[in-house]
Amino acid sequence: MLPRINWLALCLLALSLTIGVEAQTLRDAAAARGLRIGAAVNMSPFRNEPIYTQTLGREFNILVAENAMKFDAMHPAQNTYNFTDADALVTFAEANNMAVRGHTLVWHSQIPGWLTGGNFTRDQVIAIMRDHIMTVVGRYRGRILAWDVVNEAVSDNNGQLRTDSFWYQRIGPEYIAMAFQFAHEADPDAILYYNDYSAEGAGAKSDAVFNLVSGLVNQGAPIDGVGWQMHQINPFRIQQAHRTNAQRLAALGLEVSITEMDVRISLPTTAQELQEQALAYRDVVEFCLSQPNVKTLVMWGFTDKYSWIPGFFSGFGDALIFDVNYQPKPAYSAMLSALGGGMGPPPVPTGLTATAGNAQVQLSWNASTGATGYNVKRATTSGGPYTTVATVSTTSFTNMGLTNGTTYFYVVSAFNSNGESANSGEVPATPLAANFTLSANPTSVTINRGASGTSAITITRSGSFSASVALTASGLPSGVTAAFNPGSTTGTSSALTLTASSAATTGMMTVTITGTGGGLTRTTTLTTTVNPAPDFTLSSNPSSLAVNQGASVANTIAIARVGGFASSVSLSASGLPSGVTASFNPSSTTGTSSAVTFMASSSATPGLTNVTISATGGGLTRATTIALTVNGGGGTGGVTVTPAINANSPWYNEEVIRLNNTGTITSLSVTIVIQRTTGVGFNGQYNTVGGQILQSNTVTAATITYQFNLASGQTLGPGTNRTFAAQMSGTGTIHPTSGDTYTVTYTTGGVTFTQTGHF
Numbered sequence: 001m002l003p004r005i006n007w008l009a010l011c012l013l014a015l016s017l018t019i020g021v022e023a024q025t026l027r028d029a030a031a032a033r034g035l036r037i038g039a040a041v042n043m044s045p046f047r048n049e050p051i052y053t054q055t056l057g058r059e060f061n062i063l064v065a066e067n068a069m070k071f072d073a074m075h076p077a078q079n080t081y082n083f084t085d086a087d088a089l090v091t092f093a094e095a096n097n098m099a100v101r102g103h104t105l106v107w108h109s110q111i112p113g114w115l116t117g118g119n120f121t122r123d124q125v126i127a128i129m130r131d132h133i134m135t136v137v138g139r140y141r142g143r144i145l146a147w148d149v150v151n152e153a154v155s156d157n158n159g160q161l162r163t164d165s166f167w168y169q170r171i172g173p174e175y176i177a178m179a180f181q182f183a184h185e186a187d188p189d190a191i192l193y194y195n196d197y198s199a200e201g202a203g204a205k206s207d208a209v210f211n212l213v214s215g216l217v218n219q220g221a222p223i224d225g226v227g228w229q230m231h232q233i234n235p236f237r238i239q240q241a242h243r244t245n246a247q248r249l250a251a252l253g254l255e256v257s258i259t260e261m262d263v264r265i266s267l268p269t270t271a272q273e274l275q276e277q278a279l280a281y282r283d284v285v286e287f288c289l290s291q292p293n294v295k296t297l298v299m300w301g302f303t304d305k306y307s308w309i310p311g312f313f314s315g316f317g318d319a320l321i322f323d324v325n326y327q328p329k330p331a332y333s334a335m336l337s338a339l340g341g342g343m344g345p346p347p348v349p350t351g352l353t354a355t356a357g358n359a360q361v362q363l364s365w366n367a368s369t370g371a372t373g374y375n376v377k378r379a380t381t382s383g384g385p386y387t388t389v390a391t392v393s394t395t396s397f398t399n400m401g402l403t404n405g406t407t408y409f410y411v412v413s414a415f416n417s418n419g420e421s422a423n424s425g426e427v428p429a430t431p432l433a434a435n436f437t438l439s440a441n442p443t444s445v446t447i448n449r450g451a452s453g454t455s456a457i458t459i460t461r462s463g464s465f466s467a468s469v470a471l472t473a474s475g476l477p478s479g480v481t482a483a484f485n486p487g488s489t490t491g492t493s494s495a496l497t498l499t500a501s502s503a504a505t506t507g508m509m510t511v512t513i514t515g516t517g518g519g520l521t522r523t524t525t526l527t528t529t530v531n532p533a534p535d536f537t538l539s540s541n542p543s544s545l546a547v548n549q550g551a552s553v554a555n556t557i558a559i560a561r562v563g564g565f566a567s568s569v570s571l572s573a574s575g576l577p578s579g580v581t582a583s584f585n586p587s588s589t590t591g592t593s594s595a596v597t598f599m600a601s602s603s604a605t606p607g608l609t610n611v612t613i614s615a616t617g618g619g620l621t622r623a624t625t626i627a628l629t630v631n632g633g634g635g636t637g638g639v640t641v642t643p644a645i646n647a648n649s650p651w652y653n654e655e656v657i658r659l660n661n662t663g664t665i666t667s668l669s670v671t672i673v674i675q676r677t678t679g680v681g682f683n684g685q686y687n688t689v690g691g692q693i694l695q696s697n698t699v700t701a702a703t704i705t706y707q708f709n710l711a712s713g714q715t716l717g718p719g720t721n722r723t724f725a726a727q728m729s730g731t732g733t734i735h736p737t738s739g740d741t742y743t744v745t746y747t748t749g750g751v752t753f754t755q756t757g758h759f
């Protein structure tokens, strides 16, 4: 019992035949009629053009190598075989459920130099031929349906064998029967052919071929068929002679295959010639279907893109059934319908695009194979209902007279004489009035005097606005110019450069960019800020300083930067009084300040000097002045401290400090320490300054300390002989004694000094 699935398949097949579903490819249609339909394969597109192998696998159920299985290709050196291409073809055929014709084992053409130039004996040539056939046929045993064992052995003019053939000359006429014998040994199931051209219809060569093969049959050679190459010139039609010839071969028990059909056209080709060519191909199909011993129709290629004709027959071409774009020619359709197949409606168009313009939409799509035209359909709601707005034979259409602002939805279908495809995917488009807008990026540009800045102006076009737009700028700050590159454009962008002169007005302005074109004027704005050129200034606050001899004074130099001035500046001082040095911390900076310290030696020249502070950086030098006063008075800040003894007796002592000062004293501490020798005690203290001096004392067992302090916030202007006195009572001890000391600490000119000593 057959498996259930086979019953199902049979039912479906029967059903499809009953309702007349027509095969849509040559191979399906041919298979339904018991015919093998095939083509010769060129290795280059086979390896490199996907559409080549797609078409080959889709349309044919048998293939033959155009060159890859010839002697020179397969057997390039005596002990070298190359199976790469042949293997690839057989593998492809099996993967695509196709049969293979082997072409060709013994031929006078396309044989290698090592063989023809090898000086081999007759026996060696026979051995080489045998080795070749055994190796090649043996390798593909069971996988190659039929072999062209011997090709073109018959002469074109005298009904005899081609005597200038290498094989004839080196072996003799027996080479033909030998070749069939070897091939049969190598694969007993392979169908073995003699193949030739001009052997199709009536004529001397057909008769010569018939005589050759009947001789082979009669001598028992294992020949199964005759290949008719069928290289024809347009127009060509099948004649009764072809049928008669096929029938006499059938009577010999031989089958016939059409092995290399093409119908070359004298270029340039006309539509009329393509129709005639279609009749030639149709005739050959019908011939094959009508002759019981003809089961295979192979063409020498299938696309005019790869055909041997232009290279071998000057001025001829277009000999095959697909054009150079792999589109089926009339010959294809004629073959298909002769096989009882038929093309259905074309496939649904793909790649539909819609470009909205001003009151119009431009549509384009990909061609559908076999389409004779397209319906362009439109709706105002997505998904339809659609109205056909145009029927065209090209793959583009411009739908005009539309309402701007309305969104239209388009689909396209393809049709031919077999019907119409389904609709393509839908695309929307919204026509808009021709318009443009401008925008600037960035919308604010800051430039220094003497420099420039840029902004990109974008022209956004809609509604097919394609006019050239001229750009101008207005409202520029004084001293600023604007340049557009380009100044006018049909494109979508222009580069604006704003340049400020060194005297340009600083500050922010709103600049208007105006575009004019196609009768329209549009604007955008941007703000322009002009800053001063990069620069800096120096300042000292206060700008007058005083320093005492032997002392130092510090102040901050401010560096005010403008216009993005960022350079490091180096500071220096000049015009310093003798004995005064200046140092800066830091001495160079990218910041905004540096501390200057003036150090006056104890012998620095007193007086007022204008010192210049300079800074240099970024190619600029800027300066400020400090009025520097050096106060005289040595290393004491101009203060003299003199100890003196006002009284010394066994019952009363007074030791004093006298103070002279040339500058103003802002703090003062006078400390007198007296030793408490025998009988000595505190007896009083005074000063000649006044109430701004705070007095105190401390008495211990060992010492009496007299303290005089200038009250906080008080000052002592220049003066002489200011006295600070320590008074003590005593019984028996006269002072001073060693150990009676003083310490005077004071601040003048911002510097604090201490003088010490003893009485």
Ligand code: XIL
Residues within 6 Å of the ligand: 066, 067, 151, 229, 260, 308
């Ligand atoms: C041709 C091929 O198409 C060419 O590419 C090659 O250069 C020469 O041979 N008869 C045959 C074929 O038996 O092998 C020939 O093929 C065409 C004529």
